[in-house]
Amino acid sequence: xxxxxxxxxxxxxxxxxxxxxxxxxxxxxxxxxxxxxxxxxxxxxxxxxxxxxxxxxxxxxxxxxxxxxxxxxxxxxxxxxxxxxxxxxxxxxxxxxxxxxxxxx
Amino acid sequence: xxxxxxxxxxxxxxxxxxxxxxxxxxxxxxxxxxxxxxxxxxxxxxxxxxxxxxxxxxxxxxxxxxxxxxxxxxxxxxxxxxxxxxxxxxxxxxxxxxxxxxxxxxxxxxxxxxxxxxxxxxxxxxxxxxxxxxxxxxxxxxxxxxxxxxxxxxxxxxxxxxxxxxxxxxxxxxxxxxxxxxxxxxxxxxxxxxxxxxxxxxxxxxxxxxxxxxxxxxxxxxxxxxxxxxxxxxxxxxxxxxxxxxxxxxxxxxxxxxxxxxxxxxxxxxxxxxxxxxxxxxxxxxxxxxxxxxxxxxxxxxxxxxxxxxxxxxxxxxxxxxxxxxxxxxxxxxxxxxxxxxxxxxxxxxxxxxxxxxxxxxxxxxxxxxxxxxxxxxxxxxxxxxxxxxxxxxxxxxxxxxxxxxxxxxxxxxxxxxxxxxxxxxxxxxxxxxxxxxxxxxxxxxxxxxxxxxxxxxxxxxxxxxxxxxxxxxxxxxxxxxxxxxxxxxxxxxxxxxxxxxxxxxxxxxxxxxxxxxxxxxxxxxxxxxxxxxxxxxxxxxxxxxxxxxxxxxxxxxxxxxxxxxxxxxxxxxxxxxxxxxxxxxxxxxxxxxxxxxxxxxxxxxxxxxxxxxxxxxxxxxxxxxxxxxxxxxxxxxxxxxxxxxxxxxxxxxxxx
Numbered sequence: 001x002x003x004x005x006x007x008x009x010x011x012x013x014x015x016x017x018x019x020x021x022x023x024x025x026x027x028x029x030x031x032x033x034x035x036x037x038x039x040x041x042x043x044x045x046x047x048x049x050x051x052x053x054x055x056x057x058x059x060x061x062x063x064x065x066x067x068x069x070x071x072x073x074x075x076x077x078x079x080x081x082x083x084x085x086x087x088x089x090x091x092x093x094x095x096x097x098x099x100x101x102x103x104x105x
Numbered sequence: 106x107x108x109x110x111x112x113x114x115x116x117x118x119x120x121x122x123x124x125x126x127x128x129x130x131x132x133x134x135x136x137x138x139x140x141x142x143x144x145x146x147x148x149x150x151x152x153x154x155x156x157x158x159x160x161x162x163x164x165x166x167x168x169x170x171x172x173x174x175x176x177x178x179x180x181x182x183x184x185x186x187x188x189x190x191x192x193x194x195x196x197x198x199x200x201x202x203x204x205x206x207x208x209x210x211x212x213x214x215x216x217x218x219x220x221x222x223x224x225x226x227x228x229x230x231x232x233x234x235x236x237x238x239x240x241x242x243x244x245x246x247x248x249x250x251x252x253x254x255x256x257x258x259x260x261x262x263x264x265x266x267x268x269x270x271x272x273x274x275x276x277x278x279x280x281x282x283x284x285x286x287x288x289x290x291x292x293x294x295x296x297x298x299x300x301x302x303x304x305x306x307x308x309x310x311x312x313x314x315x316x317x318x319x320x321x322x323x324x325x326x327x328x329x330x331x332x333x334x335x336x337x338x339x340x341x342x343x344x345x346x347x348x349x350x351x352x353x354x355x356x357x358x359x360x361x362x363x364x365x366x367x368x369x370x371x372x373x374x375x376x377x378x379x380x381x382x383x384x385x386x387x388x389x390x391x392x393x394x395x396x397x398x399x400x401x402x403x404x405x406x407x408x409x410x411x412x413x414x415x416x417x418x419x420x421x422x423x424x425x426x427x428x429x430x431x432x433x434x435x436x437x438x439x440x441x442x443x444x445x446x447x448x449x450x451x452x453x454x455x456x457x458x459x460x461x462x463x464x465x466x467x468x469x470x471x472x473x474x475x476x477x478x479x480x481x482x483x484x485x486x487x488x489x490x491x492x493x494x495x496x497x498x499x500x501x502x503x504x505x506x507x508x509x510x511x512x513x514x515x516x517x518x519x520x521x522x523x524x525x526x527x528x529x530x531x532x533x534x535x536x537x538x539x540x541x542x543x544x545x546x547x548x549x550x551x552x553x554x555x556x557x558x559x560x561x562x563x564x565x566x567x568x569x570x571x572x573x574x575x576x577x578x579x580x581x582x583x584x585x586x587x588x589x590x591x592x593x594x595x596x597x598x599x600x601x602x603x604x605x606x607x608x609x610x611x612x613x614x615x616x617x618x619x620x621x622x623x624x625x626x627x628x629x630x631x632x633x634x635x636x637x638x639x640x641x642x643x644x645x646x647x648x649x650x651x652x653x654x655x656x657x658x659x660x661x662x663x664x665x666x667x668x669x670x671x672x673x674x675x676x677x678x679x680x681x682x683x684x685x686x687x688x689x690x691x692x693x694x695x696x697x698x699x700x701x702x703x704x705x706x707x708x709x710x711x712x713x714x715x716x717x718x719x720x721x722x723x724x725x726x727x728x729x730x731x732x733x734x735x736x737x738x739x740x741x742x743x744x745x746x747x748x749x750x751x752x753x754x755x756x757x758x759x760x761x762x
Contacts, residue, residue, distance in 0.1 A: 021748060024741070025744055025745050097739070100738070102738060104737045
């Protein structure tokens with residue numbers, strides 16, 4: 001069995017980011033877009049962990065700390081995002097972002 | 106005592122003036138109130154005048170005045186005031202008394218008129234203005250009242266405004282007197298320029314007193330002549346006499362007021378008032394200005410007496426008679442007989458008012474007929490009018506002993522005979538006396554004697570309200586002579602500032618016989634000529650050319666029409682042409698240029714500046730529209746753009762390193 005190396009994690013992280021981006025760009029439902037954004041955030045966290053794990057040792061647990069903060073912020077962001085979705089739904093009676101286009105010029 | 110009287114002198118014109126304004130505010134139907142106010146105002150003015158008259162009787166040469174500052178400009182102050190002297194006092198009494206008679210007469214005469222109240226307002230105003238002239242102690246105040254007299258005469262002559270001839274006559278009277286007033290005003294300015302004061306009496310420094318007169322020097326002659334222009338206009342002296350006969354278009358009481366008590370008396374009064382200006386530097390009582398006055402008076406008196414001979418209108422005869430008598434007064438003033446002239450003015454005021462009111466009564470009785478050729482035989486139908494008219498006629502003709510006019514005329518003839526430069530005025534005035542008797546006899550015979558012609562058939566006597574003034578004036582015309590006789594020349598000495606003495610032996614003077622002979626000749630000739638009066642005048646039958654010459658007033662109106670008015674019309678037409686084509690064209694050209702420039706500016710603004718701004722904003726708007734179209738509101742498109750941008754930056758970074 002091949003020992004996992006840094007590029008393996010970076011490629012997983014890049015794939016996760018691209019999937020998240022694709023979801024955020026292509027889904028019509030606001031909640032799925034939120035899920036996409038969460039995935040992109042998770043990819044960034046994976047990067048922090050990978051660079052810390054394969055960096056020079058021993059090292060202070062900076063990567064872990066930053067990731068834990070990012071997860072906390074992501075939780076708050078998800079709460080705000082869901083609240084926005086509910087508010088948008090109450091106003092427009094839909095969660096389809098294509099129809100929420102009142103800011104068009 | 107004396108100062109309090111002069112301090113309240115202004116009340117005399119103010120009372121009729123106030124009455125006039127009160128009457129103006131009444132409605133047309135309040136007739137009794139209008140007449141009541143006017144007559145009450147006149148009665149009060151008469152009583153006040155008598156009150157002012159009283160102290161002047163006490164002291165010979167009485168003169169009090171009160172001056173005050175009207176307004177000040179810079180260093181100069183314009184002062185006006187009131188004066189009370191024998192001249193003013195007798196005029197006040199005469200004017201108020203005669204006006205009162207005329208007012209009462211008007212109540213009957215104007216009874217049927219629609220504008221009865223307005224008439225009394227104007228009458229009161231007229232009387233007030235004239236009283237103002239008399240008491241003025243400043244040439245300026247006198248001029249103001251003088252113009253008010255002119256205004257009142259305009260309103261009253263044109264009272265029957267619906268008649269075109271009345272409107273024209275009013276205009277003529279106003280404009281003709283205004284021509285004289287221009288001279289008068291120039292005289293005032295000149296006098297002010299030289300002496301710095303317009304007050305007559307000011308404790309030694311007035312314009313008529315020694316200090317003021319000294320500052321005038323030789324210019325006094327010209328100032329006097331300019332002032333005489335005004336007097337000639339108002340008093341109807343040749344060549345400005347043409348308005349007076351036309352003024353007969355007004356109601357008859359107005360004619361009486363103009364001819365007896367107010368308007369025409371103003372001119373003679375003015376000359377008497379400023380007499381020191383005329384007589385300044387006199388040698389033997391003769392100055393150039395006085396000589397002019399004499400000759401103008403002579404010409405006026407004679408011309409109008411001749412014209413009066415051939416007039417068919419009862420009022421026009423009296424009008425020319427007035428002009429003639431005014432000429433006589435001017436002659437008297439000119440030769441130095443100031444007192445005689447004023448005496449004649451006063452006596453004339455009484456009997457001419459009497460004659461005019463009498464003629465008004467005749468016209469009223471004959472149903473508005475004024476042509477004496479259509480009257481006749483009214484003696485029996487209108488006995489009171491006839492009797493009073495006869496007294497007026499005898500007084501005007503100058504029948505000696507009993508009638509006021511005789512004594513004053515005799516005085517004037519006496520004065521003219523003393524005039525050193527020439528005896529001609531004296532002889533011409535004697536001829537005038539004969540002519541006066543002649544034309545008055547003609548009028549008497551035509552109106553009151555002979556057969557009753559067309560208009561006389563249904564004649565009737567006038568109501569008592571018209572008879573009463575006639576009787577009062579007739580009594581005055583006779584009774585006034587008491588103070589005029591040489592035996593007790595009270596009025597003469599009163600005016601000259603002396604005490605009269607009584608000497609009965611002086612009653613009969615040689616001049617009296619002479620005058621009696623002249624008047625008898627005039628009346629006799631009249632009776633001889635007109636004893637068989639008919640529609641055709643005897644002079645017309647024998648001398649048709651002469652008659653037509655006189656009947657048409659010596660063609661003087663036509664002469665003025667051809668010359669002065671012709672020139673005025675030509676000038677007017679020329680001005681009209683210039684205005685219409687030259688100046689108007691110029692104005693139109695300027696206007697056109699302005700409009701052309703405006704059009705150019707407008708198109709430049711619209712096509713150039715405005716269009717440029719429009720284009721600039723158009724580009725901005727198109728840009729804005731393009732940019733705004735990119736904002737689709739689709740969040741995911743924004744997001745993809747960001748992602749593509751990010752990717753591009755990444756590739757750029759990779760490529761650069």
